[in-house]
Amino acid sequence: MTQGLQRGLQELMSEDLPQDYGENPTIVRETDKYVEEYVHGFVEKWDDLIDWDERTKTEGSFFIEELRRRGVKRVLDVATGTGFHSIQLIEAGFDVVSVDGSPNMLAKAFENGRKRGHVLRTRHADWRWLNRDVMGRFDAVICLGNSFTHLFSERDRRKALAEFYSALVHDGVLVLDQRNYDAILDNGFDSKHKFYYCGDQVSAEPEHTDEGLCRFCYKFPDGSAYHLNMFPLRKKYTRELLGDVGFQRIDTFGDFKESYKEEDPDFFVHVAEKRYDSLELGENSPEDLTK
Ligand SMILES: C[S@@+](CC[C@H](N)C(=O)[O-])C[C@H]1O[C@@H](n2cnc3c(N)ncnc32)[C@H](O)[C@@H]1O
Numbered sequence: 001m002t003q004g005l006q007r008g009l010q011e012l013m014s015e016d017l018p019q020d021y022g023e024n025p026t027i028v029r030e031t032d033k034y035v036e037e038y039v040h041g042f043v044e045k046w047d048d049l050i051d052w053d054e055r056t057k058t059e060g061s062f063f064i065e066e067l068r069r070r071g072v073k074r075v076l077d078v079a080t081g082t083g084f085h086s087i088q089l090i091e092a093g094f095d096v097v098s099v100d101g102s103p104n105m106l107a108k109a110f111e112n113g114r115k116r117g118h119v120l121r122t123r124h125a126d127w128r129w130l131n132r133d134v135m136g137r138f139d140a141v142i143c144l145g146n147s148f149t150h151l152f153s154e155r156d157r158r159k160a161l162a163e164f165y166s167a168l169v170h171d172g173v174l175v176l177d178q179r180n181y182d183a184i185l186d187n188g189f190d191s192k193h194k195f196y197y198c199g200d201q202v203s204a205e206p207e208h209t210d211e212g213l214c215r216f217c218y219k220f221p222d223g224s225a226y227h228l229n230m231f232p233l234r235k236k237y238t239r240e241l242l243g244d245v246g247f248q249r250i251d252t253f254g255d256f257k258e259s260y261k262e263e264d265p266d267f268f269v270h271v272a273e274k275r276y277d278s279l280e281l282g283e284n285s286p287e288d289l290t291k
Pocket residue numbers: 034035038050078079080081082083084099100101102105125126127128143144145146147150151
């Protein structure tokens with residue numbers, strides 16, 4: 001992490017700054033921007049946006065089951081945010097380390113953990129330097145809540161995935177989700193997706209979309225609005241990157257289901273396995289990864 005970024009972090013933690021994208025927000029396409037985007041005020045509202053009860057209903061036990069089925073015990077939550085999945089997994093009996101590059105998010109996650117009687121093991125780290133800052137190997141790395149979209153260059157995406165791969169034991173699994181940007185880019189944003197896993201008081205809608213940027217606006221009942229500039233990951237592209245860094249088998253679910261029409265789901269979840277079997281042929285051959 002650069003000294004400038006570190007200074008920025010300290011300022012962000014101490015003041016309630018507004019988001020600042022300058023005069024032309026749609027030219028802001030930088031990976032490092034995420035730290036500034038999660039200003040204190042936005043983080044405080046995040047749990048209204050991500051209504052925990054609603055989300056528990058929508059996701060069901062999908063992640064817990066996928067992890068249990070693979071015998072996972074140690075989990076590295078690399079996009080902890082306010083702690084929803086870290087806390088859910090701790091309560092389900094997993095051993096969890098909670099990482100985030102935003103100090104504001106980590107502080108909120110810790111507070112949310114305390115309220116539920118847990119002491120989260122938080123680590124402040126950026127994915128691009130994950131293994132420098134977080135020790136140990138994990139059975140699973142989870143990167144959820146459309147977080148990977150914050151990386152704006154292919155170099156950053158490859159580096160982050162290589163770091164996730166390296167943080168896993170030899171037969172570990174990466175679970176990474178993303179919005180269905182193909183549907184947004186190709187068919188436009190459908191307003192039925194406006195309240196997906198949000199509290200019904202909060203709306204989330206793209207204000208600008210092109211192949212290099214999806215700028216979402218989040219509106220809250222008190223009239224406040226916050227934005228996130230995100231890179232619109234196409235599903236095929238994400239799967240190819242996962243294959244390129246060495247994941248051997250990649251299953252992609254649509255809104256937690258195995259079969260779906262490409263345009264229907266709001267979210268895709270990629271479950272990428274590191275386990276290498278020299279005799280295993282077929283399903284996820286390099287050709288399949290392009291599907
Ligand atoms: C959209 S939020 C999702 C949070 C949480 N997983 C959820 O589902 O509610 C994305 C999170 O990823 C973190 N993040 C984004 N880019 C990161 C990076 N390069 N390194 C570490 N954390 C990052 C952000 O700080 C933020 O907390």
